Amino acid sequence: MLNAPEVPQQPQQQSEIEQLRGRLSRLEERADRLPAEKTERLIRHIDERFTEVRETLTRIEERIPTVAQLQARLDHLEHEQQRLESKLDELWRDHTRLANRVE
Numbered sequence: 001m002l003n004a005p006e007v008p009q010q011p012q013q014q015s016e017i018e019q020l021r022g023r024l025s026r027l028e029e030r031a032d033r034l035p036a037e038k039t040e041r042l043i044r045h046i047d048e049r050f051t052e053v054r055e056t057l058t059r060i061e062e063r064i065p066t067v068a069q070l071q072a073r074l075d076h077l078e079h080e081q082q083r084l085e086s087k088l089d090e091l092w093r094d095h096t097r098l099a100n101r102v103e
Contacts, residue, residue, distance in 0.1 A: 013060045020053045 027049060031042045065073075 016056065017053075017060070020049070020056060024049055024053060 024046065027042060027046045031039050031046065
């Protein structure tokens with residue numbers, strides 16, 4: 001059957017993959033019970049379906065961010081958090097200074 005590398009999957013993607021694998025498995029089971037010419041036709045059909053499965057997996061994998069992409073996003077968010085915390089500190093100091101003037 002399919003020997004694709006395992007990747008983290010969304011539930012919908014997992015369901016789609018399982019459906020395609022199930023269809024492929026049923027087609028393979030039918031191939032065992034048919035005469036040679038029908039088997040050849042079915043093999044071509046299975047090859048087409050396998051290609052569809054492979055293309056689907058490729059599309060799914062393309063939508064899954066890499067660890068490097070996730071790390072870059074995390075680094076960006078951490079930098080943004082530090083910037084916002086600095087800005088908040090600055091605003092708090094301004095507020096405190098203005099409040100002290102009013103007193």
